[in-house]
Amino acid sequence: MTSGRLGAFFGLSAWMPYIKDAKEAVTTDPPEVHQARMRSLISTCTHILKIEPFTPVTDIEESVTDLPVYLGHGIDDVLINISNCHDLSVTFQQIGSTLEVHEYVGAQREGH
Template identity: 35%
Template sequence: MSFPEPYVHPPITTHTHTIILLHGRGSFGRELAEELFFSNTTNNQNLPTTLPTVRWVFPTSRNYWDTKFEEEIPEWFDAYSLTNIEERQELQVEGLKESIKYILEILEKDIELVGDAGNVFLGGMSMGMAVVMWVVVHYLASATGNNKALGGVLVFSGWFPFARQTEEFITTAGADAAGFQRLISSVLGGTVPGIEDQESITPTSLPVCLLHGTDDAFISVELGRQSSRILQKMGMPVEWHEYTGAENEGHWIKEPEGFDKIVRFLRSHGMK
């Protein structure tokens, strides 16, 4: 079964940048776009108005059989528990691998469309963030030392699948392209397609903006803090932001402060 077509919100003016954002479990691309664009910055403007040159791409996941709920729901992979992310985590592997491959294909197409990888940002909410974490690992594993890095990573209210194994592996094996390739093989199985093993190549780091509510009722803020720590060990410069009082029982971006931080992050990395 193929993935649905992404929802695309075109730029208001000349297209200079692209932002690709992944939704959470039980949602879909257009719904995330509507929720995101309904919120405003302190200037009382939504994100498309504030960033008029951005093409917004919202992929939608397949429907997967969810083992915990015993039904098919829109999700990027089968996550049995969000309170204990290691419980039956072997169920995550198949969906993760398929979703990673799909998002890497979208990235390649949008980089070609805008003409510069540095003008493309990747992000996700909740389970969407979880997929993005492993897309980043694959991206770093394919580094040759010459590839232009993405503009950055924007994630919130999520977690890093196989976090403990990833942190232990990086601590012992190091954060270079070859190490990331071995990590993928060890945790998910297989290799990075089309990439030959590299020796001691340090990938170009990707700036990360990570937001998480301390009162998040669905994904513990401790999982966000853990993700931030792992990304830093991977060589990523991380902007970590905690807050309270966001909508959806804390499982969202605090308005307007969180949206101000998103805009500042994007503009500090080349977006107008």
């Protein structure tokens, strides 16, 4: 097993299957409510992925703070609406990630 933290997150056609849970988890509620929601989000993610968390939740919370994030999305994408990218970018901003978002025009195959 290696140690360290995730270096960056790179997302294309930015879509997250549990964005509603993520948006609720990163609201500006009091810290104790925010922490409980983040823990719930992490639990939801590991459950969806059918994996056991091997890192303590507090370590995960620390590793996403200041995480460099790049999201790219075609505005012509008919499969995944650009609003998904907007929702995801707000979520990353609210957890303190360093965010770069690019919207692309005129991609082949209906934005994909």
